[in-house]
Amino acid sequence: MTDSPAISVLDREGLDALVKTLTTEGRTVVGPTVRDGAVVLSELASADQLPFGWGTRVEAGHYRLIPREDGAAFAHTSGPQSWKTFLHPQREKLWSADRGADGQLSLTAEQPEQPSYAFLGVRPCDLRAIAIQDRVLTGGHYQDSGYRERRSGAFLIAAECTEPGATCFCVSMGGGPAADNGFDLALTEVVDEAGHRFLVRVGSEAGAEVLSHVPRCQADVETQTAARRAVDAARDRMGRAMPPVSLRTLMGQSLEADRWDDVADRCLTCGNCTMVCPTCFCTTTEEVTDLTGDHAERWQRWDSCFDLDFSYLHGGPVRSSPRSRYRQWLTHKLSTWYDQFDSSGCVGCGRCVTWCPVGIDITEEASALHDELEARLRLQEQAEQQERTEKVQ
Numbered sequence: 001m002t003d004s005p006a007i008s009v010l011d012r013e014g015l016d017a018l019v020k021t022l023t024t025e026g027r028t029v030v031g032p033t034v035r036d037g038a039v040v041l042s043e044l045a046s047a048d049q050l051p052f053g054w055g056t057r058v059e060a061g062h063y064r065l066i067p068r069e070d071g072a073a074f075a076h077t078s079g080p081q082s083w084k085t086f087l088h089p090q091r092e093k094l095w096s097a098d099r100g101a102d103g104q105l106s107l108t109a110e111q112p113e114q115p116s117y118a119f120l121g122v123r124p125c126d127l128r129a130i131a132i133q134d135r136v137l138t139g140g141h142y143q144d145s146g147y148r149e150r151r152s153g154a155f156l157i158a159a160e161c162t163e164p165g166a167t168c169f170c171v172s173m174g175g176g177p178a179a180d181n182g183f184d185l186a187l188t189e190v191v192d193e194a195g196h197r198f199l200v201r202v203g204s205e206a207g208a209e210v211l212s213h214v215p216r217c218q219a220d221v222e223t224q225t226a227a228r229r230a231v232d233a234a235r236d237r238m239g240r241a242m243p244p245v246s247l248r249t250l251m252g253q254s255l256e257a258d259r260w261d262d263v264a265d266r267c268l269t270c271g272n273c274t275m276v277c278p279t280c281f282c283t284t285t286e287e288v289t290d291l292t293g294d295h296a297e298r299w300q301r302w303d304s305c306f307d308l309d310f311s312y313l314h315g316g317p318v319r320s321s322p323r324s325r326y327r328q329w330l331t332h333k334l335s336t337w338y339d340q341f342d343s344s345g346c347v348g349c350g351r352c353v354t355w356c357p358v359g360i361d362i363t364e365e366a367s368a369l370h371d372e373l374e375a376r377l378r379l380q381e382q383a384e385q386q387e388r389t390e391k392v393q
Helices: 012-024 124-138 145-152 205-211 221-235 247-252 259-266 272-276 322-341 362-392
Strands: 007-010 028-035 038-043 054-059 062-067 091-099 105-109 117-122 155-159 185-192 195-202 283-289 295-302
Touching (some): 007 012, 012 195, 012 205, 038 062, 124 322, 185 205, 195 205, 195 221, 247 322, 259 322, 259 362
Antiparallel strands (some): 007 195, 028 038, 054 062, 185 195, 283 295
16 A cells, blocks of 8 residues: 555554564654563663553552563553653763873763654653653753654654553543554554554654555444443543642642651652652753773763752752652642643643652542641631631620
């Protein structure tokens, strides 16, 4: 076929042809695969490397692979990585300096050729996360040139969610299991009596061009109906939810809440939540040198607001307690992010819940803060009513 309809159907061979087409174009195809007891993101040479027949069982502080009898490839929840691992890597060399024999210093900016990525299996929550990082790292006056170059050439193939996990809460964050925009191609996996196949929708001209080189079938009504039903059903099966209030307002009114002490007693300040979060973007720089002192390099690496050095000023860290550091992370993520980037910094993927070693649950903490605030406001209202009554008497 040479035409590219907006909606088509791929079988497993067609999915493999899609990977090979992208590889032939010179792209580095990255997608989920099974390694070391988890679904991780890695370079793919074939669609056969996808986690066919594997699902996941997740809870707060708990993650396990489980076999599936239906052979589905995208019936798993998010693993410990997100796509920022590739777009905004953990370490990146910025420049190097060398002192010559004559004592003169020369500086060389690091300008490596960036890979042309094709991301296969991007969840809708991660599409939103990439859009958020786009605003953070390519908007405003201080752009990250490396991120901008990697992102501008990235080809995104979404995989709509049909199996939300117990730690997923994207719907309560304004998202959902459906891929609405931000993709080049979107897949919805269908496994039923009619077979194993993937409904594919085109989201861009680049997506239409790639799909035109892939063997496919015209989308039938049965497949389209089954795909929509699966995604709609997933929307009603979220494992968790944020309280249905303005989280931005809640955080602003809870800065002195007692709940921060409760979470501080459990938090290890390890920073796992910031490392697995698909939107956390903070970095620091470090200089390294060789033993002679004639060669030095500056590297950018991920940083975390849970590190003591993150808020270090002359004389010591500004946020020295676990209470203050957790509060900084949560209030920034859910509230003050709006002041900087006009959106929440949370997409409801649930990674921070799953990969917290002590099982701290961001939705539980937000609900507890809401309950405490409601109780405080009720007491305040009762006191004001009592005062008005006494004045009348």
